[in-house]
Amino acid sequence: MNHILHLRSLISGQTFRPDEVDYVDPAYGPDGVLDVVYDYDAVGHDISRESLRRNGDTSIWRYKPLLPVEPDAEVPPLQIGWTPLYATPRLAADLGLRRLWVKDDGRNPTASFKDRASAIAVVKGRERGAEIITTASTGNAAAALSGICASMGQANVIFVPEKAPQAKVAQLLAYGATVMLVRGSYDDAFELCLQAADAYGWYNRNTGFNPYMTEGKKTASLEICEQLNWDAPDRIFVSVGDGCIIGGLHKGLKDMMALGWIEKMPRLMGVQAAGSNYLAEAWERNEDVLTKPPIDAQTVADSISAGLPRDRLKAMAAVKETGGAYITVSDDEILAAIPALARGSGVFAEPAGAAAYAGLIKAVDRGMVSADERVVVLNTGSGLKDVAGAMKGVELAGTQPHRVDANLDDLRRVMGMVWRPGF
Numbered sequence: 001m002n003h004i005l006h007l008r009s010l011i012s013g014q015t016f017r018p019d020e021v022d023y024v025d026p027a028y029g030p031d032g033v034l035d036v037v038y039d040y041d042a043v044g045h046d047i048s049r050e051s052l053r054r055n056g057d058t059s060i061w062r063y064k065p066l067l068p069v070e071p072d073a074e075v076p077p078l079q080i081g082w083t084p085l086y087a088t089p090r091l092a093a094d095l096g097l098r099r100l101w102v103k104d105d106g107r108n109p110t111a112s113f114k115d116r117a118s119a120i121a122v123v124k125g126r127e128r129g130a131e132i133i134t135t136a137s138t139g140n141a142a143a144a145l146s147g148i149c150a151s152m153g154q155a156n157v158i159f160v161p162e163k164a165p166q167a168k169v170a171q172l173l174a175y176g177a178t179v180m181l182v183r184g185s186y187d188d189a190f191e192l193c194l195q196a197a198d199a200y201g202w203y204n205r206n207t208g209f210n211p212y213m214t215e216g217k218k219t220a221s222l223e224i225c226e227q228l229n230w231d232a233p234d235r236i237f238v239s240v241g242d243g244c245i246i247g248g249l250h251k252g253l254k255d256m257m258a259l260g261w262i263e264k265m266p267r268l269m270g271v272q273a274a275g276s277n278y279l280a281e282a283w284e285r286n287e288d289v290l291t292k293p294p295i296d297a298q299t300v301a302d303s304i305s306a307g308l309p310r311d312r313l314k315a316m317a318a319v320k321e322t323g324g325a326y327i328t329v330s331d332d333e334i335l336a337a338i339p340a341l342a343r344g345s346g347v348f349a350e351p352a353g354a355a356a357y358a359g360l361i362k363a364v365d366r367g368m369v370s371a372d373e374r375v376v377v378l379n380t381g382s383g384l385k386d387v388a389g390a391m392k393g394v395e396l397a398g399t400q401p402h403r404v405d406a407n408l409d410d411l412r413r414v415m416g417m418v419w420r421p422g423f
């Protein structure tokens with residue numbers, strides 16, 4: 001048995017048995033997001049900081065008793081999670097901070113953070129005997145779902161906006177997914193996927209709709225704290241689109257507080273693109289996200305482009321309840337952060353990943369972070385996901401390759417110009 005006590009509606013507080021509802025509070029439809037509530041006494045029986053020290057599993061499944069899956073569930077063979085947390089002293093010094101870490105989730109099997117959630121979706125879908133698992137996605141959630149499905153021979157149907165970056169579509173096709181390029185936005189793809197899953201009886205991974213996605217995503221905060229030897233950081237910077245990642249980080253932190261694994265709650269710092277700032281605006285203006293209408297989202301960081309963030313209730317709570325903040329960054333600041341992060345740490349991020357670092361730069365500029373705080377920046381996706389975005393970033397940084405004839409004399413001429421005369 002897993003240790004789920006019940007599913008609790010974020011709107012009404014009503015609770016449901018996991019076999020009563022699959023996704024949302026039926027009274028509220030897709031807005032009726034559910035939280036998975038655990039029996040922490042039972043969890044604490046099966047897992048502890050000491051048992052983790054002895055656990056050689058270097059994947060999200062090291063936290064299985066804290067996940068919504070059965071102990072004997074068949075899990076994907078791909079290694080998901082337990083991504084590196086790098087100390088980055090040069091970046092820290094540049095920003096006037098003493099301690100800064102970058103967690104690189106581009107290192108997951110399909111090269112984004114989304115593998116953490118999709119892994120749970122595939123296990124839950126198979127638990128229900130689903131013939132097909134489906135999702136709508138800006139790209140990464142789909143790549144994660146189709147890659148993990150491929151590792152288990154599971155059929156899947158994917159809905160992405162037709163403008164999704166080529167690398168992400170290439171992944172889907174290579175993994176053998178049935179791919180629907182939807183003529184419209186991510187929000188249109190989301191609606192169509194909901195209708196399709198309902199009409200065909202497919203298992204639906206959709207973010208903010210499937211309550212178990214938060215549970216997969218929370219493994220990142222479990223890892224951050226374990227990797228810091230249970231001395232939780234002061235702040236975690238993460239980019240936000242639908243809000244599932246930031247909600248998931250919050251959930252993991254609340255789990256650890258409840259289990260007595262950490263002593264203080266880090267502040268969650270949500271970073272949004274200025275052109276996709278639904279949550280930042282709602283936070284600044286103290287608006288009710290259940291009645292705030294969708295915005296027209298436009299940003300170069302496709303993974304955080306969301307006109308109506310599907311996990312907005314959890315995303316707002318994550319920042320409010322931890323004393324964090326929302327910050328917005330422009331597309332140019334996001335693109336410039338790609339080479340800045342790569343040069344200072346060796347971590348190559350896609351625009352949405354670099355946005356978190358751009359947010360830290362801005363927060364430091366505004367005096368929101370003090371020098372002695374311990375800060376973690378989460379890179380959510382690999383730079384190889386969006387090569388066009390990376391090229392724009394290096395152009396902004398003024399970096400260009402050098403043209404050279406294939407002989408040493410010409411190389412000497414060029415090195416003399418770019419390195420130092422006479423080199």
Ligand SMILES: *Cc1c(COP(=O)(O)O)cnc(C)c1O
Binds near residue numbers: 140141381
């Ligand atoms: C999905 C995604 C995000 C944002 O996650 P949300 O849960 O939508 O807020 C950020 N970065 C990358 C690379 C992503 O794929």
